[in-house]
Amino acid sequence: MEEAKNHPGDYFMMVYRHPETREVLFADLTALDTFTFENIAHEQLSLSDIAAGLKLQFALSDQHPLLTNMIAFVQKMMAQKLFLGYAVERKEQF
Numbered sequence: 001m002e003e004a005k006n007h008p009g010d011y012f013m014m015v016y017r018h019p020e021t022r023e024v025l026f027a028d029l030t031a032l033d034t035f036t037f038e039n040i041a042h043e044q045l046s047l048s049d050i051a052a053g054l055k056l057q058f059a060l061s062d063q064h065p066l067l068t069n070m071i072a073f074v075q076k077m078m079a080q081k082l083f084l085g086y087a088v089e090r091k092e093q094f
Contacts, residue, residue, distance in 0.1 A: 010031065012029035012030065013026055014026070018080070019081050027082075029073075032070065035050070047067055048067065051067045
């Protein structure tokens with residue numbers, strides 16, 4: 001708490017239990033990590049869809065750096081067994 005008083009700003013953190021050890025874990029999140037998590041969990045969007053939306057919203061010339069960071073975040077969450085899987089691109093189902 002003292003650290004937050006000395007360095008005001010926005011901070012994002014995820015608290016969860018490891019599914020096997022039941023240990024309480026903390027993960028520091030960037031704003032992009034938080035946005036990615038929210039869109040995967042609540043909107044069921046693919047990473048490409050999320051990156052494309054951000055590219056349009058912020059008039060970015062390239063979404064590749066966003067996608068690279070989002071994939072790294074999701075892979076980290078999978079290694080910690082918080083995510084079971086993800087879609088980079090949404091495939092049409094017939």
